[in-house]
Each structure stands twice: as C-alpha cells, then as structure tokens.
Amino acid sequence: VESGRAESALRAIYQPLYLRETPIVKTDIETAELTKYAANAFLATKISFINEMAVLCDEIGADVTALAKGIGMDGRIGSKFLHPGPGYGGSCFPKDTLALMRIAQENGHSLRIVEAAVEANAAQKAKMVKKVRDMLGGSEAGKTIAVLGLTFKPETDDMRDSPSVTIIPALIEKGASIRAHDPQGIEEARTLLPQNITYSENAYDACMDADAVILMTEWNQYRALDLSRLGKTMKQKIFIDLRNVYSPELLKEYGFRYVGVGRS
Known part of the structure; x- marks a missing residue:
C-alpha cells in the first residue's frame, strides 16, 4: 500500500479473510508486484523441472510418476506442480515469467533460472x-x-x-x-x-x-x-x-x- 488510508480501505474489503485468520502480508507496491511475478515464476520453474526429468526418464527407461512422488514426499519440495505434461500455458505463467525477465533486464540483471524455465517450456x-x-x-x-x-x-x-x-x-x-x-x-x-x-x-x-x-x-x-x-x-x-x-x-x-x- 502507499498510505494508511489505502491500508484501511483494503482491510475493510478483506475483512472476511481477517476473520478467518488468513495470513496477509503488508508491503509496498513494488514488493507486492514482484512477489506475484516471483511466485508464478517459481511454479513455472517447478513445472519445467519435472518436464526435464520426464525427458530424462524417457531416455533411460525410468518412471517420472514414481520420481515425482518420491521427491514430492520431501516437505521442502512438496508434491504440487510436479505433474509432467506438454508444457505450461494460460494467462499467468507465460506472462509473468516474461515480465520478471524484462524487469531484471531493465535493471541490468539476468534471471538465468527463469530464462531456462521459459526455454525448457518451449522445448517441451x-x-x-x-x-x-x-x-x-x-x-x-x-x-x-x-x-x-x-x-x-x-x-x-x-x-x-x-x-x-x-x-x-x-x-x-x-x-x-x-x-x-x-x-x-x-x-x-x-x-x-x-x-x-x-x-x-x-x-x-x-x-x-x-x-x-x-x-x-x-x-x-x-x-x-x-x-x-x-x-x-x-x-x-x-x-x-x-x-x-x-x-x-x-x-x-x-x-x-x-x-x-x-x-x-
């Protein structure tokens, strides 16, 4: 938020979430936007990772379903978004990964992991x-x-x-x-x-x-x-x-x- 007034208005709008004790993070606009992009880029990377593992499984005769189940049992990794397929799509992952890469490039940086996830998705x-x-x-x-x-x-x-x-x-x-x-x-x-x-x-x-x-x-x-x-x-x-x-x-x-x- 940019001001206390904006924060009060948002708290009123999202009051039902507060009543259910839903975790809410208060931060500045730049961080909020970057958080949204980063979350989707992370999930896109997770999908590209399991798709790359699937390609390797095809080559050596392994079973990516069992592999995904095995690594997903590790709480640090989790089982969500470990489902191999023909590549991700939709309105968020492609757009947000590219937006995050553009922001980094405009600020003189290269997000090599995100770039690799995007390339792997096209290759898939x-x-x-x-x-x-x-x-x-x-x-x-x-x-x-x-x-x-x-x-x-x-x-x-x-x-x-x-x-x-x-x-x-x-x-x-x-x-x-x-x-x-x-x-x-x-x-x-x-x-x-x-x-x-x-x-x-x-x-x-x-x-x-x-x-x-x-x-x-x-x-x-x-x-x-x-x-x-x-x-x-x-x-x-x-x-x-x-x-x-x-x-x-x-x-x-x-x-x-x-x-x-x-x-x-």
Whole structure:
C-alpha cells in the first residue's frame, strides 16, 4: 500500500479473510508486484523441472510418476506442480515469467533460472510434437490425429498459450489432419487454431478412423473413456497420453500402443 488510508480501505474489503485468520502480508507496491511475478515464476520453474526429468526418464527407461512422488514426499519440495505434461500455458505463467525477465533486464540483471524455465517450456512442446511423430512411424503426413482437450487446463475455456496452440499447428504443417474435442474451448479454439480442424461433439467422434489419439488436457470426462469402444472407432490404436492420465498397462491390455510423458 502507499498510505494508511489505502491500508484501511483494503482491510475493510478483506475483512472476511481477517476473520478467518488468513495470513496477509503488508508491503509496498513494488514488493507486492514482484512477489506475484516471483511466485508464478517459481511454479513455472517447478513445472519445467519435472518436464526435464520426464525427458530424462524417457531416455533411460525410468518412471517420472514414481520420481515425482518420491521427491514430492520431501516437505521442502512438496508434491504440487510436479505433474509432467506438454508444457505450461494460460494467462499467468507465460506472462509473468516474461515480465520478471524484462524487469531484471531493465535493471541490468539476468534471471538465468527463469530464462531456462521459459526455454525448457518451449522445448517441451517441440518434444511432444516429436513424440507424436515417432509414434506414427516418423511422419504425420497423411495421418488423422484425434486431440482430446484444447484448453491449457481443465474446467476453463482459456486457450491462452495452451500447448495445443503450438503442438496442433506443428502437426498440421507436416501434413496431419486434426479432429479435436474440448468440453469448453472449441469456440475460442476456432479463433486461434488453423481453420482446417474438424471439431467433434464428443471424444469418440473425434477418434473415428484416427491413426492416433492425443490426450492433451486432462478433463475429467477423458479420465474414464470406454477404451474398448475407443479402440473400435480408430484406424490404428495409438494412444499418446501427454498428461499421464492412464496406466500404460491398462492401455496395453486393450491393444493400444501407448506412450506417456516420462514413462511407457
């Protein structure tokens, strides 16, 4: 706050939080803004870290899910935001990491850890494209790919900096046809993604005659797919799980070729 009057006004607004004894830090405006940026940059770094561990797990045959559980049991680290995936997106992490880097640069400093997290996030999306390509035998040209989930996270229609905005155009550029479904994001997706995408009413329609399906966003309705029905609709039973929702063993029982992020 800048003044006692401002502090009094804010305390009145947030009185319900005081009554619940919610911790509140009083500080100057510069520190408050920097705190917000730093918090999101830290979380973005944590996501990029576990994604880098997932890449290493893929290379040496380790299981990033068990790794994340193991390090998350350490109270100094914690288990939150240790979920590997196709990269972070949304309205906060990309914007706030770049803002923090800009503030540092304007003041003659370089935030190398934050810069590395941003670079790793961009690289992760490119690696997901390669993962899809490898599962399709080295080329996505002429293949039909179903994409389940377009928003950057479940329970939102927010497409800002969603991994799908990078991954889908990269697949289309190399000749893939995309059939997509999302419970809330289709309207926004139409404005951000290439026009030649077919949007489907449900997951099963999206997978009709598909060579592969990508689980891009972990919406609850995708967590309990009828795998027998899904497999019968597809041309090839290839399941690319970019959120590690499904057990590899379960998918293999249903005859799918399966790949996750940092485990197989």
